Amino acid sequence: MKRLFVLAAIAVLFSPIRIAGQGYQVVELADVQLAKSLDATVQDHSGAPIPKALVQEFSSDWRTVLRSTSTAADGRFSLTPVQGRRIYFIQISAPGFDPLRFRLQVDANRGGRLRLELTIAT
Numbered sequence: 249m250k251r252l253f254v255l256a257a258i259a260v261l262f263s264p265i266r267i268a269g270q271g272y273q274v275v276e277l278a279d280v281q282l283a284k285s286l287d288a289t290v291q292d293h294s295g296a297p298i299p300k301a302l303v304q305e306f307s308s309d310w311r312t313v314l315r316s317t318s319t320a321a322d323g324r325f326s327l328t329p330v331q332g333r334r335i336y337f338i339q340i341s342a343p344g345f346d347p348l349r350f351r352l353q354v355d356a357n358r359g360g361r362l363r364l365e366l367t368i369a370t
Contacts, residue, residue, distance in 0.1 A: 272341075272369050277350040280335065281362060286354050287326035288362035290319050290340055297323025298366060301342035308337055310349070329354055345369055 290298045301319040305327060306312060319325045319340075327336070334353060341347035345366035352362070 272346055274339075274347045274349055275367060277348070280351045280353050282353055282355050282359040283362040284354070284356050284359040285326070286329050286336060286352065287324060288364050290323045290325065290342075290364050290366060292345070292366060293368070297321070298342050298345070299323060301325075301340050301345075301366070303327070304339045304341075306337040306339060308335070310337060310339075340364060340366065342366060 290301050290303075292298055297319070299319055299321045301323070302316060303318060303325045304316040305314045307314060315327070317325050317327060336352045336354070337349070338352050339347055339349045346369050348364060348366055350364075353359070
């Protein structure tokens with residue numbers, strides 16, 4: 249019995265693992281996005297909202313997640329501004345879509361409502 253368990257374990261260790269799914273490529277917006285507030289609507293190419301997309305705020309080097317939330321049924325998310333922080337480093341990801349990274353500056357005078365479009369992963 250013990251020998252059978254060991255053989256089964258060895259077979260598992262050397263069996264190729266295949267993960268069904270798509271390859272993802274991070275899409276990064278070059279320009280800082282201006283918005284009136286720290287919220288946005290996330291949608292697909294047809295304009296349909298993407299619910300339950302993961303929204304993460306990162307450190308400026310994109311290595312540390314500072315906080316996260318997810319989009320609501322209407323594709324909207326909102327984060328509370330941090331006093332003294334000028335630029336927010338945001339990444340949005342959802343199954344089947346390429347993750348989107350961008351820098352966001354909140355400016356109530358110059359910013360607008362932010363609508364973000366995720367592209368389908370290929």
